[in-house]
Amino acid sequence: MTQLCNQHGGVNLAQGFPDFPVPRELKEAAKRAIDEDFNQYSITWGAPALRRAIAEKARTFNRIACDADANVTVTCGSTEAMMAALLAIINPGDEVVILEPFYENYGPDVIVSGAKPVYVQLREPDFTFDPAELRRAFGPRTKAIIVNTPHNPTGRVFIAEELDQIASLCDEFDCYCLTDEIYEHIVYDGREHISIASLPGMAERTVTISGLSKTFSVTGWRVAYAIAPEPVTSAIRKMHDFLTVGAPHPLQIAGAAALALGESYYQGLRRDYERRREVLLEALRAAGFDCREPEGAYYVMTGIQKFGFSDDTAFAQWLVREVGVAAVPGSSFYKKGTSGRHQIRFTFCKTEETLGEAGKRLQHLQERLRGRKS
Ligand code: PLP
Numbered sequence: 001m002t003q004l005c006n007q008h009g010g011v012n013l014a015q016g017f018p019d020f021p022v023p024r025e026l027k028e029a030a031k032r033a034i035d036e037d038f039n040q041y042s043i044t045w046g047a048p049a050l051r052r053a054i055a056e057k058a059r060t061f062n063r064i065a066c067d068a069d070a071n072v073t074v075t076c077g078s079t080e081a082m083m084a085a086l087l088a089i090i091n092p093g094d095e096v097v098i099l100e101p102f103y104e105n106y107g108p109d110v111i112v113s114g115a116k117p118v119y120v121q122l123r124e125p126d127f128t129f130d131p132a133e134l135r136r137a138f139g140p141r142t143k144a145i146i147v148n149t150p151h152n153p154t155g156r157v158f159i160a161e162e163l164d165q166i167a168s169l170c171d172e173f174d175c176y177c178l179t180d181e182i183y184e185h186i187v188y189d190g191r192e193h194i195s196i197a198s199l200p201g202m203a204e205r206t207v208t209i210s211g212l213s214k215t216f217s218v219t220g221w222r223v224a225y226a227i228a229p230e231p232v233t234s235a236i237r238k239m240h241d242f243l244t245v246g247a248p249h250p251l252q253i254a255g256a257a258a259l260a261l262g263e264s265y266y267q268g269l270r271r272d273y274e275r276r277r278e279v280l281l282e283a284l285r286a287a288g289f290d291c292r293e294p295e296g297a298y299y300v301m302t303g304i305q306k307f308g309f310s311d312d313t314a315f316a317q318w319l320v321r322e323v324g325v326a327a328v329p330g331s332s333f334y335k336k337g338t339s340g341r342h343q344i345r346f347t348f349c350k351t352e353e354t355l356g357e358a359g360k361r362l363q364h365l366q367e368r369l370r371g372r373k374s
Contacts, residue, residue, distance in 0.1 A: 001316060005326035011358040013280075013346040014316075014326040016152070016298065018217040020351050023265070026216055029257035033250035042249040045237045046074025046225065050252040053259035054225050062184070062227075063198040064208060070230045073237050074252055076244045078182050078224040079105055081209040081236075084243055085178050085226050086113035086144075088235035089207075094143035096178075099129060101301070101333030101340060103152045103180065115143060119335055125292060127154040131165050138169050144176040145169070147196060150183040153301045153333045153345040155294020157191050167199045170206075176232075177206045182224070183297040185215045185266050186273050191295055197227070204229050207236070214298075215269065216258045217349075221251045273298055273348070276355055280348040283359030288366055298349040301330065303342055307369060311341040319344075322368045324361045 001014035012019075038047070045051070051068040058066035066072065075081040082105065086096070090113040098106050100119040110117040120137045122129055138145075147166060149158040170177050177196055184193045197206035211224025224247075226236050240246075277293070280300060284291050289302040309315040312329035320326045330343025348355060 001320065001326045001328055004317065005320050008320050008324065010320045010324045010326045011350075011354060011361060012326045013348070013350065013355075013358055014328045016214075016347045016349055017219045018349045019354055020217065022218055023216065023258075023261070025261065026218065026254055026258050029254035030221075030250055033253035036253075038250045038253045040249065042074075042246050042252055044241045044246050045233075046072060046247070047249060047252040047256070049256040050074055050223075050259075051225075053256040054227070057259050058208070058227055062181075062195040062208065064195055064203055064227060066227050071227050071233050073226045073228070073233055073240055074247050074255075075211075075224050075226060075240055076222040076247045077213060078180060078209045078211040080222075080240070080244055081207075081211070081224050081226040082106070082146075082178065082180060083109050083112070084236050084239040085207045085209065085228070085232075086110060086115070087239040087243075088232060089176055090115045090143055093141060095139070095141045096143060097134070097137045097145040099145075099147070100335065101127075101153055101330070102146070103148055104332055106146050106148075107335055110146075116141075117335070118142070121339075122151075122154060122156065127151070127156045127292075128162070134165065135169060138173045138175070140173075142173050142175045144178050146178045146180065148180040149196075150181075150187055150193065150294075150296025152183070152297050153299045153328070153330075155292070155297050155299055155301065157187050157193065157296040160194055163194055163196045163199060167196060167202050171201060175205070177202065179206060179208050181208060181210045182214050184210055185269055186298060187270065187296040188274055188277065188294070193296070207232060212255050212258060214349075215266075218251075218258075221248065221255075223247050223251050223255045276348040276350065276352060279352055279355040279359065280346060283355065283362050284346065286359070287362035298347055300346045300348065301343055302346070304330075304344055305342050308373070312344055316344050318372075319365075322372075323365055325358045 055068040330340035334340040
């Protein structure tokens with residue numbers, strides 16, 4: 001969609017990368033780290049200063065017992081953390097439960113690791129799972145479940161009751177929980193992000209994945225981490241070594257400086273995203289979309305049934321060509337060729353200016369639709 005968007009001079013509300021600058025402190029810290037010659041390989045599993053900062057943040061923000069030497073592996077993005085974690089725990093014949101819709105990588109990640117994905121639907125309109133259906137997905141071959149909260153693409157922030165249900169299944173079936181919490185600081189309307197590893201007994205069976213990309217608007221830095229029990233960490237570190245050797249050293253050092261920013265940084269982040277969420281929701285609703293307000297992360301998943309297209313891809317392509325706004329077809333977030341054809345996903349990790357321009361273009365949606373029919 002990004003390529004098509006560029007071809008048509010569209011406003012890119014498809015791919016989830018911010019178009020606003022990185023906090024100045026982080027730029028300075030990265031430049032300083034290069035000047036101070038942190039330019040060679042770091043320790044494979046992460047520069048000590050960053051691991052110490054991650055462990056401290058895990059203890060205070062996520063409420064997970066975490067030791068920098070025993071539990072933390074720094075990776076090239078949470079994308080690598082998920083892959084390394086799966087490669088670390090999967091044996092041939094294992095199954096991994098994935099809640100659907102899901103961030104596009106999880107399905108391929110599970111297959112590449114040699115396991116079989118087992119999908120469980122998050123049901124509209126609230127994108128909640130049916131506990132009985134989730135239970136039926138677990139069995140003797142289940143090795144893990146992948147959880148993502150706050151959730152891409154639906155904007156769900158899972159509540160304690162839902163996480164308790166998942167935790168008790170992990171306990172009953174003796175399996176791992178791989179939790180992707182990359183949007184942990186982007187929650188709205190006073191909601192609380194809960195890390196499943198903080199629930200009783202879960203730290204021993206959870207790999208908690210997060211990183212700098214979304215919290216500090218540095219998706220190009222490729223610095224993230226996995227927090228896991230010691231034996232799992234040992235296996236993750238081996239996989240990480242074979243995959244990438246190490247994350248960029250100067251950016252790890254700058255990452256430690258990022259994690260030292262105070263609470264006001266996170267308040268500002270949430271406030272800015274809350275405002276951007278309002279701008280996009282208003283524009284989409286004015287154009288005729290029925291939107292569910294996201295509880296966290298920076299995406300809006302909307303229905304497109306009433307616009308008269310055969311599927312989501314046809315609509316997304318038409319939208320960028322005729323209206324000049326790019327979104328992602330909803331089916332990208334489901335296993336191939338199944339659901340999501342009635343949805344598309346917009347992102348609002350963009351300046352208010354960019355979102356305003358998208359809003360202006362979307363005002364022409366109904367008129368273009370009428371033109372298409374006549
Ligand atoms: N996990 C989720 C749920 C995402 O939405 C994204 C990016 O969109 C990522 C992971 C990628 O994170 P990273 O840049 O740390 O690889």
